Amino acid sequence: MFQNIGEMVVLFWRTVLALPLAWRQRQKVFDQLFEIGNASLLMVCILSFFIGGVLALQTGPFMAERGLAGYIGGIVGYSLCRELAPIMMAILIAGRIGSAMAAEIGSMRAYQEIDALRTMNINPIHYLVLPRLLAIAIALPMLVVFAILVGWLGGALVASANDRIAVSFSAFFANVRDVVALKDVAHGVFKSFCFALIVGVVSCHQGLATIGGPRGIGRSVTKAVVNSIVLIVLFDYILTRLLQKG
């Protein structure tokens, strides 16, 4: 385990050192961004809409019974942007994009494509890891902002449509405006940026560490997703603590 952590830190550091080459790899970054957007946008919409809706549905009647229904917008808005959208989208991206990254790089490793790159003096970190890490670090925060907005919409629709809550659309968003500050959204975006780095580094590392054929690739994909999720949850706690102090 400690060897893996060490290797991931080294991989991340080498990728950071390769950042001056990012402009040269811009086409690959755009290709990856398109892949990420294309593969996840619809799921982000569905997931965040229903998370917002369920959150309103779970808390709304309870609050309405106590005469606090007017605060439902704040509860949904605040929890979505500080916690639920970043962590849920990061888990979604770990499963959808991280697994694909680990599988693609893993199969390149298994079928000697990475060796072929090295014989041509092409650094696999510059060619494969840098564009993927940059793309995911750009895409996930953008997806999280999108997810927050869609989640609020889902919450507002449920709050207005459900008779037991009965909070109008405008009242819901008025409360969101009262409770949620720009700083809260920024916290969520910052967390998602950190989660993106975790998913990118873990998935690329697992891909590069693939040994064997199809079974090895399968193992790498599973490890990439599981390790990403464990680290996301762990770092979520650490980041939440740090951001609360800030």
Added chain:
Amino acid sequence: MSNPGTNQQGVAVRVRGLRKSFNGQEVLKGLDFDVNPGEIFVIMGPSGSGKSVLLKHIIGLEDPDAGEILINGESVQSPEVMNKYRMALVFQSGALLNSLTVGENVGLYLSEHRLKPPEEIARIVSEKLEVVGLKGAEDKLPGELSGGMKKRVAIARALVIEPQLILYDEPTSELDPLSAVVIAEEILHLKERIHVTSLVVSHDRDLAFGVADRIAVINDGQILTIGTPGEVKSKADALIQRFLHADFKREPTN
């Protein structure tokens, strides 16, 4: 690696005391041999005798446990040497990047290192594909090619580097006899044209005796003999003779 076209001379390869183990099993047991500049040196031996591992050491993909490999007297373990000399490995599987087209694969070295403008790269790619008999295949994906075609694309990719040392890992395996002849001719042609040093790993006897200046027979990580094709053929060693003359004969049923 240096810019293609700046030096057309093959390099000398010297291997001394090369040893390598994987999981406690010794695969290379102290190999010693020299390859002269511009020579075609064929390493023959049965499967699992350590031939491919040896190639990976020479091109710097593996680090030896002991011993050294020198290119023109300089150790390949130094990154400067790997940058100084142009070397290419034609993998047994071809090892083409499946997400790229044939043209992009062949031109990858030039485009990634920004050595030529795109129009010039396209011209060179077309020229190299023509050399291996795949003119017009630029837009195909590796998945659309047969095993033999993939290998020819891999050779074209190696040629783009204008290598001083080219390593072939089983270049004729999976190829039909006609394609195998094309590859053998290309190996000879490259020697004449750019005086490249060629190190060919193969168990194809026709290829080995057809193209080699010298042959080394390797078995169980050790070199059994080194010599010209004529010298190797005349060796009395039973293992060498069995390997050179192994043939399948069907017993008559009636």
